[in-house]
Amino acid sequence: MLIYKRNLLMYKRHLLASALVLTQLPVFADALPTVSVEESIWPFAVHHTATTADIHAADTASALQALAGAAVNRNGGLTGIAQYRGSSGDRVNVTIDGASIGSGGPNAMDTPLSYIPASQLASLAIVRGTASVSEGQETLGGHIAATSYQGEFTDSAAADLNGRIHTNWHSQNRGSSSSLQIIGANQNYKAGFSGSYDHAEDSIFAGGNIDSTRYERRRHDVFYGYRQQDTEVNIKLGQNNTGDSGTPALPMDITAIDSDLASVDASTQAFDMLLSWHSSYSDIDHTMDNFSLRPQPVMGPRQTNATGRQVAHKLMATRTLDNSLIRIGTDYSDTTHHALLTNPDMALFEIQNFNHAERTISGVFAEWQQSRGALSWELGARFNRVEMAAGEVSAFLGAGVSGMMDMGMMTTMANMLAMAFNNSKRHLTDHNRDLVLKMAYQLSDTLSVNASLSHKQRAPSYQERYLWLPLQATGGLADGYTYLGNLDLESETARELNLGLDYRTEDGYLSLQTFYREVDDYIQGTLYQASGNMMIDNAVAMFAAMMSSGNPALQYNNINARLYGGELTYGLQLNPHWSLSGSLNYIRGQRADSDDDLYRIAPLNHRIALNYQQDQWSVRLVSEMFDQQPHVSDYNREAKTSGYGVLHLSASYDLSDALQLRAGIDNLADKRYRDHLAGYNRVRGNEDIAVGERLYGTGRSAILGLTYHW
Helix, strand or coil: CCCCCEEEHHCCCCCCCHHHCCCCCCCCCCCCCCCCCEECCCCCCCECCCCCCCCCCCCHHHHHHCCCCCCCEEECCCEEEECCCEEEEHCCCEECCCCCCCCCCCCCCHHHHCCCCCHHHHHHHECCCCCCCCCCCCCCCCCCCECCCCCCCCCCCCCCCEEEEEEEECCCEEEEEEEEEEEEECCCEEEEEEEEEECCCCCCECCCECCCCCEEEEEEEEEEEEECCCEEEEEEEEEEEEEECCCCCCCCCCEEEEEEEEEEEEEEEEECCEEEEEEEEEEEEEEEEEECCCCCCCCCCCEEEEEEEEEEEEEEEEEEECCCEEEEEEEEEEEEEEEEEEECCCEEEEEEEEEEEEEEEEEEEEEEEEEEEEEEEEEEEEEEEEEEEEECCECCCCCCECEEEEHHHHHHHHHHHHHHHHHCCCCCCEEEEEEEEEEECCCCCCEEEEEEEEEEEEEHHHHHHHCCCEEECCCCCCCCEEECCCCCCCCEEEEEEEEEEEECCEEEEEEEEEEEEEEEEEEEEEECCCCCCCCHHHHHHHHHHHCCCCCCEEEEEEEEEEEEEEEEEEECCCCCCCEEEEEEEEEEEEEECCEEECCCCCCCCCEEEEEHHHHHEEEEEEEECCCEECCCCCCCCCCCCEEEEEEEEEEEEECCCCCCEEEEEECCCCCCCCCCCCCCCCCCCCCCCCCCECCCCCCCCCEEEEEEEC
16 A cells, blocks of 8 residues: 655745645555555655565565555576566666665676665656656656665653564575664664665476576665764665576576675755755675576586676755745766686686676766646756776687587677777767756646656667677676677667546545656667678677577667556545455557567556454455566567466564464465466476476465564
8 A cells, every 4th residue: 555645845835735645545565564655745755665465475576566656577596677658677777775776787687776686676767758867867667665674763862772673584595584673772863773674585386486586685775874963974885796596597696796885965054945965875796696506508517607796976056945945956877797608618708798898887967846726847867978888808619619619709700790899989978967857837726737848868888788798797687689789889779758637535546647758769679780891790690509509699789669558546445444456557568660678577466455444454355466567579579378366364463563374375275377477487397397498486375573662
């Protein structure tokens, strides 16, 4: 369920009570802390969030499936790529405690949401529809914000010590997730520690095993906060360590991801403005291979060592006037990636996949919000300068003959591609602009309408530009194809229209939101076109065939695309104990320049929850229904999927104010199904799922949990 709260800090006065009717809806949460959503007095500033009743898995991305318009591209147990309204990957801006974390590896095994275990989550919010320009640097496909629990200041000078122990257990993969938080605080200071551990074996489905789906992750943080009058400073230091974790939809599995993370947030009042500052740093070392968690492929063992470093800053000034609010700010991020592909059986085998691939964004933005009676609007503008560069690359695959391959010839051909890349212009700059206009009108105490227009741009990712050798280092696309980058790519440009209405009473709510988005220069892989250099073309064809079982290479190119659809969300309080809530989602993604559909788009789906609560008891029955997906991408040879439905049952009991027990069953009927957004099996030797066959969803799983806080 959604909780709706007003954020009354946005204005000193003129709170526009007529613009939004506040409805407090019941929450039936299976765990603490309660995950809620804040809705500002601006009718279009809505953040949809799942309660902790929707978060049973260790991976926070799983909770997105309960949110209107959202879905998950699942490549592994901890590798869930956020999707919103058909956009995913780099098109969706995801922040953790205000920081955008760049993935350490080129295949997005460590997705942004993998850096915040579900057991440490305080809130997970999606900005409904078009994101404001102040939300992030590149928000063409939406904005998702996850926040970890870091305690609160108190209202007293006396010190207060509190904490929480939380654990969940799953039967289908013998998985467990546990966390501990300890916080000491008073009115001026707070300090604390947070730690968690997640572990699971391979998953099962109704009919067999899903190999290479085990996972292991440790996360621990220390944090400190200071508050004095109008000034507040928060500092957080953390480490996220992922061990052996399978990604069966990708050609390799995680063997280690070691991450050092730091952030500083500060705010103060000065010159009748709120000044806020955010800085973050991430240092990620990532190792992956194709032999530790799965049978070694015929082509031999491969291992990739990758790193990702990111520094980001944001400065913003907020001024509240009589009936308006103005934000101006600047932000900066610099991300650098390296990746080296090796063969553990051949000491001299080295492919420099990415060498100091750097992407720097310098942005400025301004935002104005205004209200006049029942009418509210927001106008925002942003300018980003995106600079990209990459160092020279090389390859040595050995000498002599290995199996049926002449390694010396392959080295020669690989270095022809490397030389062509090294001789190209690799320092590139994009100048991008975002414009956003939002409006909302309160027709009555219960009914409001909203609309927005936006123009947004996204520069190519480092993989899309600098992947010089046909490889499957594609940010988690998981389609089985090898890709080549393209130094001539243009930035994507999206123009979007959103229309919606909201109806709310004391007993329920109904919201219909629709959108239509045209994207010029949409970046997608298309069949590699001959360059005119026969030796280069032969090298591309040979490596593509070797790396993807004979499939031709795809190259990132600019096409035209359109996406459209909408979400219907609703909730109804049936009586003091029973309530109903749900969402219906439809997305269609098409190429606008040919008769084809976009890749990995969620089918029509409906989620409905029946909730019961009385005294210390709460029970929830959830039905998830997915239609077939016949609209698939021919270029990616995407397979169609059938429709299905699954049921989930959960319950909780509060033994006291401090102790809660939980139990549940996911996939109650042990339904055998295939999620359209799951990838294709890449793990050899699985008798239950052939290589190239779409992965199954997990089978029936009993869930037990406990939360104790003091």
